[in-house]
Amino acid sequence: MDAETVAALAALEVPVLDGTLSNGSAVRYVSRDHSDVTFILQSLPKNKSFSHLDQATRMILFVFFTQQLSNYLQPGSRRSIRVALNKESRDxxxxxxxxxxxxxGSRDDDNITLDVAPVGACFVNDSVKVIPNIRGTLFLSYDYGRVLHLALEEREILGEIDVLRKAISPDAWSQQDRVTGLLPSLIDRLMNRLNEVGDVTRARISELAIVEVGVHARRKSPNQVVDPASTLAELYDAEDEVLPVGVFAREGPGSYIHQLRSYRMLRATLTPPSIEERITRISDQTRPMKNRSDKALRLLSLLDSCTRSEGDWLPFEVIGGLCDLAWLPIVNRFHTPSECWDSRGKDLLLCDMVLPRVPFTVSSQQLRDYLGWSQVPFDVLQSQLLKVLEIELRPSKASETDVLDRIEAVLKNVAKSFQTGLLSQEHIRSLAETLGDAAWVPTRSCGRCVARQGMLEQINLGMKYHCVAPHLLRFPGMEALLKHMGICDRPSQASLLSTLREISNDLSESGVDRPTRSGLVHASILILDEFGRSTEGQESEFQRILIPTERCKLAPAREVLFNDMGGDPTAPPPGLQFAHPLVSASLANTLGLRRMSEEDFAEGGDGIQSFHIGEDLTVRIRRVLQDYDIDHSSNEWVANAEDAEAKSVTFLVDEASFQGRRVIGGLTGFQSGPALVVHNEKVFTDEDFTGLGNIGQGGKAGRADSIGRFGLGALSFYHFSEVINFPWRL
Known part of the structure; x- marks a missing residue:
């Protein structure tokens, strides 16, 4: 053992004999071999800190223990059995x-620190490129510490995926920005290994603040970042800090953004929080925003797309923002949904004069429900009608056709809602009262009239009444609606009388041109026809009506005389006026008008005994005609001339036929002509007319010297006609 190793072991307080003593046999017998690592580990003080050792000493010890443990743990030349360290030695x-x-930081094998390895320290292999910063967790090099790993009997050797999972744990991730340059390196490894991790790990990565966004390059999690290639990105600017910048903004295969997009970790569709945030932001006019109107329309379009399925719904708080905030753009102004409407074609005529229109058509019925655009509100429909009818407020380009189109569209909508129960009778009554005397009823002649002049039945009553347009009546529920709004099948008696008075006033005004006057007179006659047709009229009501006269005025019926005699009468009796020539005989008869023939007969009838065709007279005439042949009629007429002391009798035959001859009693059904005229130069006396009143006896019944005392002369005329005219004194 070299001196450095001995010194290093001594620093660990391992008992080492002096070299001068270790060569004795007795010492060698009782002492351990310097390679007995188990002895050394057992001799070391437990729980003692050696933090004071410098790295050089630590390196000497690392080499020593690595070599000794390697020899101790591996089988020897004698095939000795490997002996494991016990737990106390491992500790x-x-x-x-x-x-x-x-x-x-980034892995650097040349910059390794030697230190203790508490429980929880991890051995990592060479796949790990970046070492995270995790409090309480040390990462050890397996390449350098294989023997130590074996001695500790550690089973786990971590690869990069395992280390990255530890780094992104909730407790560990917040520590990664405390080491300069560590966070970008870890993010790079996460992006490069994204396709190798599982769904759970990717879900965790989507929640980490790793993407730089906005002008300040702040980091946000991918699930908060908007994909710049999506339509959603059109709602945002760099100031909104949701669009990626820097390395995350670079496109291309293998790029960060490409990786995140591939696993749908970026925001590409609307979410309830983003909807609420964007609506609030757009409606806030105090904060600047680029292309605010364009963003609002894009948001509306995205909302329309994402709410088309039945399962797509929005939270109540989001719906509240949709309805309450002014975020819908119209000509650089912003409105709440209740203040405007979209551009759906079928609603155009229902509200375009009342509500400004957003330049977009919403297709999603669910979104229309949210915005309150499913059905044009009743008060808007009512206002639309009033605006259409206010000529002075209509655009100059609005033609009468445009007005009618809007009126009909509103009426159809109201009729449908009334039929389905969405509108009550009270609504309809209110609408009728609001319209009042405005000309809102579309007519058959493509015009308009007030309700009191409208009729459901297709009849002609002239210029004062109008039939409702037939195509409008064919719309389901329309007839019921119009009846509730005061339009009748046919005008009532009271309406007819009122209209006659109105016509009378019109005709009394000065400056009425001839076509208008003619139209009014014609209308009055049609109204009188309708009045007479009604079975409700009593005789007292007929006396209240006004009749058109030959002077194109209207006068009370009691002052009007019907000319049933034809020809050109000189003047009516005092206090009377002739009825207008367009008044027919049947109408005059229906209305009970006085007749000219009756007036003439009454004037010339003083002193004449009245008579009528009764049973006795008709029987007498029939017997005379049976007893006296027609061939002897002329003898009777000569006898009458003789009795009258006439000097001659003339017989004339008039073969011409005429109409309008003056006949008594309204017998206008008889055609005048041809005629037989029997004439003598004498005139009838009063006695002769008395005889005419007693046909069958004769005016000379009391004169024994008179040939015609039996009255056969008068009766013989009935061989030729049932209508006999006796001209008298002229």
């Missing part, structure tokens, strides 16, 4: 500062 061995320990 003493651990306490010797002879173990090759790596300093934390």
């Amino acid at each position: 003493v061995l651990r306490n010797l500062p002879i173990f090759p320990i790596f300093d934390p």
